[in-house]
Amino acid sequence: MDDRTHRATHRIQGRSAAPGIALGPLVRLGPAKHEVRQYRSAAEEHQALVDALATSQLDLGVLARDAGDADAEAILSFQIALLEDDNLAAPAFALIAGGELANEAWSAAIDPEIAAYDAADDPYFRARASDLRDLRDRVLRHLAGETDQSVPAGVIVAADDMPPSTFLATDWRDGGLVLRRGSPSSHVAILARSRGVPMIVGVDVDHLENGTEALLDGNAGLLIVNPDGDMRASFCQRRAEQSEVRQAVASFSGPALTAAGELVRVMINVTGLAELRDIDPAHVDGIGLMRTEFLFQGRKKLPTEEEQYQIYKRMLEWAAGRPVTIRTLDAGGDKPIAGLTQPGDMNPFLGVRGVRLSLRHLDVFRAQLRALARAAVAGNLKVMIPMVTVPEELDRCRALFEQAVEELRREGREVQMPPLGMMVEVPAAALTIEDFNAEFFSIGSNDLIQYVAAASRDEPQLADLARPSRAVFGLIGHVVNYANRSGRETSLCGDLAGDPEQVAALLDQGLRIFSVAPAALGAVRAAIARYSGSAA
Amino acid sequence: MRGKVMNKLRASVLMRHEVGLHARPSVKLTKLAKGFESRIDLGLSPDGPWIDAKSIVKVMATKAPKDSTIYFRAEGADAKAALEALVTLVDGDFQDGR
Numbered sequence: 100m101d102d103r104t105h106r107a108t109h110r111i112q113g114r115s116a117a118p119g120i121a122l123g124p125l126v127r128l129g130p131a132k133h134e135v136r137q138y139r140s141a142a143e144e145h146q147a148l149v150d151a152l153a154t155s156q157l158d159l160g161v162l163a164r165d166a167g168d169a170d171a172e173a174i175l176s177f178q179i180a181l182l183e184d185d186n187l188a189a190p191a192f193a194l195i196a197g198g199e200l201a202n203e204a205w206s207a208a209i210d211p212e213i214a215a216y217d218a219a220d221d222p223y224f225r226a227r228a229s230d231l232r233d234l235r236d237r238v239l240r241h242l243a244g245e246t247d248q249s250v251p252a253g254v255i256v257a258a259d260d261m262p263p264s265t266f267l268a269t270d271w272r273d274g275g276l277v278l279r280r281g282s283p284s285s286h287v288a289i290l291a292r293s294r295g296v297p298m299i300v301g302v303d304v305d306h307l308e309n310g311t312e313a314l315l316d317g318n319a320g321l322l323i324v325n326p327d328g329d330m331r332a333s334f335c336q337r338r339a340e341q342s343e344v345r346q347a348v349a350s351f352s353g354p355a356l357t358a359a360g361e362l363v364r365v366m367i368n369v370t371g372l373a374e375l376r377d378i379d380p381a382h383v384d385g386i387g388l389m390r391t392e393f394l395f396q397g398r399k400k401l402p403t404e405e406e407q408y409q410i411y412k413r414m415l416e417w418a419a420g421r422p423v424t425i426r427t428l429d430a431g432g433d434k435p436i437a438g439l440t441q442p443g444d445m446n447p448f449l450g451v452r453g454v455r456l457s458l459r460h461l462d463v464f465r466a467q468l469r470a471l472a473r474a475a476v477a478g479n480l481k482v483m484i485p486m487v488t489v490p491e492e493l494d495r496c497r498a499l500f501e502q503a504v505e506e507l508r509r510e511g512r513e514v515q516m517p518p519l520g521m522m523v524e525v526p527a528a529a530l531t532i533e534d535f536n537a538e539f540f541s542i543g544s545n546d547l548i549q550y551v552a553a554a555s556r557d558e559p560q561l562a563d564l565a566r567p568s569r570a571v572f573g574l575i576g577h578v579v580n581y582a583n584r585s586g587r588e589t590s591l592c593g594d595l596a597g598d599p600e601q602v603a604a605l606l607d608q609g610l611r612i613f614s615v616a617p618a619a620l621g622a623v624r625a626a627i628a629r630y631s632g633s634a635a
Numbered sequence: 636m637r638g639k640v641m642n643k644l645r646a647s648v649l650m651r652h653e654v655g656l657h658a659r660p661s662v663k664l665t666k667l668a669k670g671f672e673s674r675i676d677l678g679l680s681p682d683g684p685w686i687d688a689k690s691i692v693k694v695m696a697t698k699a700p701k702d703s704t705i706y707f708r709a710e711g712a713d714a715k716a717a718l719e720a721l722v723t724l725v726d727g728d729f730q731d732g733r
Binding site for chain 2: 176177180181183184186215219221223224230400401403438439463
């Protein structure tokens with residue numbers, strides 16, 4: 100720990116999951132250590148476990164109260180219910196009566212439960228294993244006399260994995276996150292991007308030492324342990340630039356203009372109402388992508404038409420007349436939804452996902468279309484369909500939408516048919532874009548890139564292939580060109596739009612609508628302002 | 636029907652909940668059951684095996700999928716009200732607020 104100036108600098112390459120930079124001491128979050136406990140008596144061990152369970156219950160109660168987030172709340176209320184159930188700890192108390200240490204007894208009682216969930220066929224049940232692990236470790240920490248693993252602001256947290264509930268309970272100001280597991284498309288990565296927390300994944304965190312100074316570069320996917328003086332200096336400079344850009348954005352409420360004075364619209368990507376709380380609608384040109392799959396995840400009960408309607412309506416009200424583009428459920432691929440997506444899909448990214456899934460679950464799809472048709476009267480709604488491959492898919496969606504509108508009218512409801520557009524993320528659709536009866540296009544660059552390169556963006560060894568290539572820009576240019584000629588709008592809502600280094604290349608292709616994570620607004624606006632015209 | 640004991644009432648209901656008896660439905664079901672003083676058992680067949688409907692550990696362990704029929708039996712002073720409430724919860728797709 101001490102004399103850290105003599106430690107050698109070393110670089111660890113991971114994968115970028117959320118951009119930004121952070122400098123601070125490493126805090127390693129790990130499973131609780133339980134070998135420190137000394138046996139006293141059966142009565143004391145019994146009491147120790149009773150106390151640890153009670154304290155854990157208190158912690159979770161506080162976390163649930165402050166969560167303010169449906170995903171987090173669902174996870175926490177499940178953990179609380181487990182703790183309230185005497186059946187969970189009963190085997191542990193029996194072992195304690197037989198002379199076992201409280202921590203050993205607790206692990207012995209809960210590990211088989213975890214193993215049973217781990218072995219489940221249903222991915223939803225398997226995912227519950229991590230809730231139980233979380234609960235096990237929380238109780239073990241209390242037994243070991245540790246307080247909650249809350250981390251101070253301004254540190255770089257390193258862990259195997261992190262549940263969204265922990266992410267949401269952490270103060271990330273000036274901090275960053277390094278994970279072994281997870282991927283750039285995981286839940287936590289999406290939260291990190293939307294909240295501006297630098298994050299990388301795919302790092303062997305075992306060799307990281309608590310308290311060691313480290314520099315996290317979320318853009319480069321790099322962790323530098325014991326950075327030298329030059330690196331620190333360059334960090335300070337970059338951070339100063341970042342905060343300048345942020346301040347410029349905070350005071351900025353007009354349209355985004357290129358250096359040549361051309362208007363570019365910059366919208367935001369969101370997953371729910373919670374993210375809109377901190378954003379002034381006057382600072383953005385609307386919502387370019389609302390990912391509705393997050394309404395379906397975590398809660399384990401598909402949202403009803405009414406619930407969806409209320410959320411969509413509130414978004415439109417927030418936007419106050421600005422366009423709000425809501426994407427119909429894009430489940431499947433890396434976003435499984437319990438009871439809906441196909442478990443054990445051999446190749447989920449090439450499987451039943453997006454519109455393919457919606458057209459196979461018409462009851463779920465109809466409920467969403469009805470909610471959208473009702474919400475459309477509340478503002479400037481646009482609806483887009485994900486993963487469209489052939490024109491017939493979009494035609495079917497349009498017919499279903501019209502049916503839903505007709506049905507609602509007959510029920511005497513006030514409804515409207517919003518403009519219907521499509522995501523362009525399958526190369527086949529991009530190549531034959533003229534054939535689609537879409538009122539607007541939105542390019543989903545994340546999937547487009549991996550489909551064009553036939554390389555997974557979650558495979559670190561293929562990072563050089565799964566990137567924006569000339570082939571990708573060619574397809575983007577083709578779509579934008581056709582859209583402009585035919586009087587349609589095209590936006591780009593993938594991570595590519597939020598990368599300031601790619602902004603000029605996208606503007607070169609004629610793209611004039613960007614939709615980015617709220618945290619990327621500043622950098623993208625700054626890059627647009629620097630653009631003075633095609634370099635060609 | 637076997638095991639007819641005084642005041643042991645039975646009921647069953649088809650669960651159409653999309654994801655089956657998963658965490659959120661289980662939390663709601665056990666919370667509701669705990670509000671009654673009667674002993675309440677839950678099973679996936681009319682003959683059991685029966686588990687304690689007030690235990691989320693056991694309810695989750697049934698891993699009951701969509702379209703399972705849930706059987707309840709209850710014994711106690713408020714058994715009738717308990718069964719009515721549980722059937723309403725399951726039949727109503729667990730939508731009792733939160």
